[in-house]
Amino acid sequence: NAGVMQNPRHLVRRRGQEARLRCSPMKGHSHVYWYRQLPEEGLKFMVYLQKENIIDESGMPKERFSAEFPKEGPSILRIQQVVRGDSAAYFCASSLQTGYEQYFGPGTRLTVT
Amino acid sequence: DQQVKQNSPSLSVQEGRISILNCDYTNSMFDYFLWYKKYPAEGPTFLISISSIKDKNEDGRFTVFLNKSAKHLSLHIVPSQPGDSAVYFCAASAEITSGTYKYIFGTGTRLKVLA
Numbered sequence: 001n002a003g004v005m006q007n008p009r010h011l012v013r014r015r016g017q018e019a020r021l022r023c024s025p026m027k028g029h030s031h032v033y034w035y036r037q038l039p040e041e042g043l044k045f046m047v048y049l050q051k052e053n054i055i056d057e058s059g060m061p062k063e064r065f066s067a068e069f070p071k072e073g074p075s076i077l078r079i080q081q082v083v084r085g086d087s088a089a090y091f092c093a094s095s096l097q098t099g100y101e102q103y104f105g106p107g108t109r110l111t112v113t
Numbered sequence: 114d115q116q117v118k119q120n121s122p123s124l125s126v127q128e129g130r131i132s133i134l135n136c137d138y139t140n141s142m143f144d145y146f147l148w149y150k151k152y153p154a155e156g157p158t159f160l161i162s163i164s165s166i167k168d169k170n171e172d173g174r175f176t177v178f179l180n181k182s183a184k185h186l187s188l189h190i191v192p193s194q195p196g197d198s199a200v201y202f203c204a205a206s207a208e209i210t211s212g213t214y215k216y217i218f219g220t221g222t223r224l225k226v227l228a
Contacts, residue, residue, distance in 0.1 A: 004156070006156075033215065043157070045215060045217065045218070055209065056213075098212065098214050099145065101159045102216060104156030104157045104158070106154075106155055107156050
């Protein structure tokens with residue numbers, strides 16, 4: 001039973017480029033959460049999605065960031081026109097139902113040069 | 114506005130002794146709490162949880178205590194082992210809408226167990 005998968009594990013982008021981070025939840029999980037961890041900081045909630053729906057995006061920056069979780073395929077976190085301040089580790093988690101324990105992927109480390 | 118706080122960024126403990134990690138929260142509506150452990154370059158892994166209807170939950174060497182009146186929870190690790198060296202995050206369940214929840218995480222405490 002595979003865990004939460006994230007790819008790529010490492011991503012390097014130049015300022016102004018787009019970054020696409022992918023997350024495949026655990027089998028049977030339909031709730032997906034994205035978090036960002038800046039260097040030396042904790043996990044900051046970004047967005048909570050269920051299949052084809054955004055449940056809560058209160059932690060997402062208003063511009064350049066978007067997320068989706070289509071009916072088929074992985075969840076995607078998209079960052080347009082990246083800036084150096086976007087450099088961080090981005091973690092995806094999934095749960096069987098809302099309020100249940102979340103299981104995390106290994107993270108994607110984004111570096112903006 | 115940090116609703117879940119871990120005021121100790123780091124803690125060092127001798128192997129075999131007890132490790133106590135603390136977490137405070139501000140929202141009395143939180144009713145479910147979890148602890149996660151995170152090694153470098155890996156995602157957090159679930160450790161133990163507690164519902165607000167309990168004041169203690171134990172799983173092997175790990176025990177979580179909840180003091181609702183003080184809005185405080187703690188994680189005890191006894192005995193501590195070098196492999197326990199990691200960053201520990203506490204998290205609280207926050208209701209978004211009726212029946213829908215997300216987790217608010219603390220900033221983490223880095224535990225180092227000395228051999």
